[in-house]
Amino acid sequence: MSIIAADCLNFVTDEHTTTLGDYSGWADLNRDRPPLSGLILNRHSWVFDEPGVPGFDNYGPDSCEYFEFQARTKMNQYDVDGAYVDIGKGLHYIEDLGCPFHTSVLNGQAHHLAYEEWVSSYWSELESALWVDRYYRIEDPSDASEYLAWYSHQKLARICDIMNTPNWESTPALTQEMVTITRDLLRETAMMNMGMIDYVTRYNSPNTIGENRVAISDYTTSYAYIDNIACSENMYLCTYITHTYIGDLEIWLGWKDESSPTYTETKIWDHQGDGTDNLALCINAVGFQNIHDWRLRVTDSYGGDQGYIEEFYDLVG
Known part of the structure; x- marks a missing residue:
C-alpha cells in the first residue's frame, strides 16, 4: 500500500x-x-x-x-x-x-x-x-x-x-x-x-505559510523563497496564485548554490491564459541534488488586475 x-x-x-x-x-x-x-x-x-x-x-x-x-x-x-x-x-x-x-x-x-x-x-x-x-x-x-x-x-x-x-x-x-x-x-x-x-x-515558503501571502500588484515584481531545505534527485516545486487575469504574469523559478549570491532562473509562465482566473503550477526538478535554496519571482506586467502568491512549496522525492 x-x-x-x-x-x-x-x-x-x-x-x-x-x-x-x-x-x-x-x-x-x-x-x-x-x-x-x-x-x-x-x-x-x-x-x-x-x-x-x-x-x-x-x-x-x-x-x-x-x-x-x-x-x-x-x-x-x-x-x-x-x-x-x-x-x-x-x-x-x-x-x-x-x-x-x-x-x-x-x-x-x-x-x-x-x-x-x-x-x-x-x-x-x-x-x-x-x-x-x-x-x-x-x-x-x-x-x-x-x-x-x-x-x-x-x-x-x-x-x-x-x-x-x-x-x-x-x-x-x-x-x-x-x-x-x-x-x-x-x-x-x-x-x-x-x-x-x-x-x-513538503517545504512551504515562509512567505506563504498560514495567513501569509505575497501581494502581486500592477507593474511590480513579487518574490517568495524556500531556503535551507533537503534535496533529492527528484522534486516538485509548486505554486498556487490567485489573480484575475493570469495573462498579465511572467513567472520565473530560481535556484542557487549556497555559496552563490545570485539565482539561476528559468521562466515557467509567460503571459499565457489571457483573462483566466488563478494559476496552479508544478515543475518537476530533476538533477538538483545539491540545491537547497529556491525562489519564485512573479512580475505583473499590466494594470487593472492584481492577486497573490498563495502557496510556494517543494516536495522532496
Whole structure:
C-alpha cells in the first residue's frame, strides 16, 4: 500500500518508493522494539468502546507520529534516505488503523485473521481503490491517525454482521457489500498514507505559510523563497496564485548554490491564459541534488488586475 501511495504522488523516486515498501512491515517484524517508552510490545491499535490494555493498546497514532517526527528531523538534516526509512515504518500504523479490527480489543476479533485472509483473496477486486488522485493535508499525525481509526471503526459492526452470516462468501449480495466497505476503507487509508508522505517531504515558503501571502500588484515584481531545505534527485516545486487575469504574469523559478549570491532562473509562465482566473503550477526538478535554496519571482506586467502568491512549496522525492 505504501508503494502505491508513493506512485500516486509522482514525485517520490523509485529508490525511495522501494524503501517505503521495504520498511512498511518493520513494526510487525520488530514487536520487541516499540518506538515509545513504556510500551511492552510494538502495538498498532486505537481502541474505541472498550478500555484497552495498559501498555499494549491505543499507541498506534502516537507510534505513527513518532516516526513521522523522526523522518522530518532527518529531512531537516538533509538525510533524505533516512527520512524515507522512517516514513515507511510510520505508514505501517496507518495501514493497520485502516483495518477496523485494530480499533477494538474484543469485538469481532475472532474474524480478524479471516477478514485479512479474505482481503488477500479478493485483492484483484480491491487494489484499484488505492489509486487515488487526492489526499489529506496533515497538520498533526497523531490526530490524523486517530481520525482514520475512528473512520474504520464505523465499519466494524457491519463487517462482523456479514461474517457472522452462515455461508456469507457464497452470497453475492453480502460479498459485494464487503467489497464496497473494504474499498472505502482502502481509499481512506491510501489518502492518509499519501498525506503522511506529504507531511514529511513538503517545504512551504515562509512567505506563504498560514495567513501569509505575497501581494502581486500592477507593474511590480513579487518574490517568495524556500531556503535551507533537503534535496533529492527528484522534486516538485509548486505554486498556487490567485489573480484575475493570469495573462498579465511572467513567472520565473530560481535556484542557487549556497555559496552563490545570485539565482539561476528559468521562466515557467509567460503571459499565457489571457483573462483566466488563478494559476496552479508544478515543475518537476530533476538533477538538483545539491540545491537547497529556491525562489519564485512573479512580475505583473499590466494594470487593472492584481492577486497573490498563495502557496510556494517543494516536495522532496
